[in-house]
Amino acid sequence: MTQLQVSMCMMLDTFEKYARTDGDPNSLSKSEVKTLLEKEMPEMIKGAKNQKEVDELIKALDFDGDGVVDFEEFMAVVAALTCCFRGVPRSKK
Amino acid sequence: MTQLQVSMCMMLDTFEKYARTDGDPNSLSKSEVKTLLEKEMPEMIKGAKNQKEVDELIKALDFDGDGVVDFEEFMAVVAALTCCFRGVPRSKK
Structure with a gap:
């Protein structure tokens, strides 16, 4: 498997x-x-370069309606956290 | 690092x-x-359980405008491909 497939x-x-x-x-x-x-990324949340974005992300997780996160939504959260963690510029779209 | 952080x-x-x-x-x-x-997931694209979704995804990559994919868009593509690969039900939202 390639690196991307493993990940x-x-x-x-x-x-x-x-x-x-x-x-x-x-x-x-x-x-x-x-x-x-809490289990998978405690240090990442605490050590993020852009704490404000992490706070907004956590706040956004306090969703209502059906109150569940499917795999695609999970990946969007992971992508946002990765951007915060690495300080990568996020799109302004 | 946790498994999620490594990935x-x-x-x-x-x-x-x-x-x-x-x-x-x-x-x-x-x-x-x-x-x-081509380099990172050739088998994944060929072996997907839902080839139609993969075709649609590849077609969707033929974007115009600025013609670039940022990290968040990349993660959305990866999430969609992972769903195709594993046959996981995708959200209907």
Whole structure:
């Protein structure tokens, strides 16, 4: 497998590991999201170069409606956190 | 580092590796995207359970305008490809 394929599998594995703890195994409940963030990236959240963006992201996770995060939404969160972590400029679109 | 952190670093490393080959190192040009897909996930594209979704994804990459893919867009593509690869139900939103 290529580096990208390995990382994709690891990402999916992480999602599934937390998504199967309660309810629908194809989505993360709000409590599953919180557990995932606490366990998988505590230092990343604390050490981010742009703490304001992280705060906004966490706040945005306090969603309502069906209250679940599917894999695509999870990947969007991961992408945003990676940008914060590395200080990569984010798109202004 | 946790599994998720390792995969995030690998993902960013892959993006940067191809993004720096021409123009802006913070975005992938159309040709950089094509090279990335060809080199990093040829089997994944061929072996996807839902070939139609992959076709649509590749077609969608034929964007115009500024013609570049930033890191967040790249992650959205990776998420979509991972869903195709594993046959995970995608959201209908």
